[in-house]
Amino acid sequence: MPNPLCLRGGRVLDPARGIDRVQDLWIENGKIAGLGEDAPAALRNRKDVEIVDVKGAVVAPGLVDIHVHLREPGQEEKETIETGTRSAARGGFTTVACMPNTSPPLDDRPSVEYVVRRAAVSASCRVLPIAAVTIGQMGEALVEFEDLVNAGAVAFTDDGKPVKNAEIMRRALELTKPLGVPIIQHAEDPDLKGSGVVHEGWVSTRVGLKGIPDIAESVMVARDMLLAEVTGGRVHVAHMSAARTVEVLRWAKQRGIAMTGETTPHHLVLTDEAVATYDTNTKMNPPLRSARDREALIQGVIDGTIDCLATDHAPHTDIEKDGDFDNAPFGIVGLETALGLYMKALVEPKHLSLGDLILRMTRNPLQVLGRDGGTLAAGADADVTVFDPAQRWTVRAAEFASKARNMPFEGWELSGKILITLVGGSVTYRAETLAGSAR
């Protein structure tokens, strides 16, 4: 166990408990020991406490991302659990849930246990594996849900592909309901999507790239809403991109259906205008959509229709992204730019307070998985993110801890500079610019 730690003089922001004031945060034995005067006197008087001056910075619960592609096993040329979680730590994340579309997919106990084991020896943050809904993500035979939950799976998804068959989706919801875990749907009707590569609209018309209509997503979310209502199972909608999808989810919540949703940074800061240069780093699935869709997503985040904020961190090699648009793979990396982009999309324009943003990146995503946490309450794991909301920094892919560089934000100036990331009281990332700690 490292020495006890005191983060001194920061603005402690713990929105889940309504706390926002300048005070010290005390950590001992990997747990939060207390805030300010509430910390045990015995600890405050100890001489071996490492004191880190974080004046001017925000001290928040560790960020959580429930939509990350770590690519291990099988696609280690793109990313590994080691590099992906280092990237997470550098972005202020202390927990990530990883997607099962690996090679082979995470559809049985050995493969889920493999991720748990690899994470134990190589990860820089907590890794929660999400398992496939169907064997091989082929959409036909269901996985052994109960066995996989016991092995560590926190949710099920065929992400990368939808669960297309409504009967399979219905049975999956029925079988996972007693386990208390959601089915995460990559909502996309494959027939409506066809071979589309960008949002269907004026930009696709102009640049001659095949469109993916917004209804490819919304139609399936509407179907899943009814399946969730009938079965009582929980559906979480991954990477929401379209205004119509927000409307469907809002309706579902009004009907009291157990349904949640997430969106990504890129869908909040970019529109399909970005693809007009054929930059393959603007190719993602679901695609960047219209300005109207972007506004509806922001409104959905503000009013809580969209429960939480994820990244859909999707690493690819430079070689794969080098070439024409049609043949490039979908997806961009997002862990190291997420906080800055969400600040830009939501906090800087005053759509959300900083606390409301943190809530959507900490407690809310955990709640989607049916888990507690995301606070700085005494006794909780000391998963902490320290960042300077005012400090401007420039995005440089060459500095990423991720193996991958594929993203369209090179050179963007963002705020929300991550200074320190702690997982269980241990430092997993520390910015070079941080002033040295004093004893």
Add this chain to the structure above:
Amino acid sequence: MIGNRKDLLGLEDVSAEEIVRILDTARVMREVLDRPIPKVPSLRGLTAANLFFEASTRTRLSFELAEKRLSADTVNFQTSGSSVSKGETLRDTAANIEAMGIHLVVIRHQASGAPHYLAKVLKAGVINAGDGTHEHPTQGLLDVFTMREHKKRIEGLRVAILGDILHSRVARSNIWGLTKLGAKVTIAGPSTMMPAEVERFGVTVAKSVDEAIEGADVVNILRIQLERQRAGLYPSLKEYSRVHGVTRERLRRAKPDVLVMHPGPMNRGVEIAQDVADGENSVILEQVTNGVAVRMAVLYLLAGQEAAGVVATETQTPNVEAAKSHAEPTLSPRR
């Protein structure tokens, strides 16, 4: 050169002035083609590569002929039997070609934006000879050129573009070229082949072929790809022909001196009736001839920069002097 551009990727970002300059230069080239020996030395010493990643007969022949008429050396590359089928990337293929000292690259590719990618990574000038469902700028230019030769002006001209607009790069280049020069463009076709928000091009979307043809100065008929039926976009070619085919009967709604155009290859009896294709208003073969002249103009103007580095040896011909009034630089490369 055209403006300061190295490449011609589409007509979307080409100004009306630039288009007029290309058309004026093409007129001079047309005169060259009518000579007993239809060849000028303008591009001597330059090498053009025709990279055709997608099957094409007439466009490739047209470009090759245009290059030869300007005395450029030409090399051809076609996908079948080339290293592309061995998994080589577009970048490597292009880099290898550039390493052989190519000055101009003409590219046809099934992926929209592939020419833009090449333009970014290559020092050579890039001419888009058709990319996916995006643009086919030299086809757009030759269509506008043909209209202008017959009607003397483009401004105010009523042009109907008919058929599968969604998948047509010819339609996009026509629309950009024509609207920039002030034509009134009306489009019509099956609703499943109308691109999203297409009216934002500044065109009128007609409810039927008949409505689009009404009072038209020009009717440009697009090729219907036979595989669209399989894709579920249309029930049958018979139905297409009945609802959207241009017949002599339908053409009566147009002005008497209407020009009938088609980029080829035609599906006779489907989108265009036999007697319309071969009728007195048809300028379809003239389009083919004009295609060579327009491509010569584009090659010539784009090579302006390249040519500066090439030693010119040929003296100018009288016709070349005439070209000066239409377009500088001269037809002979600068030293």
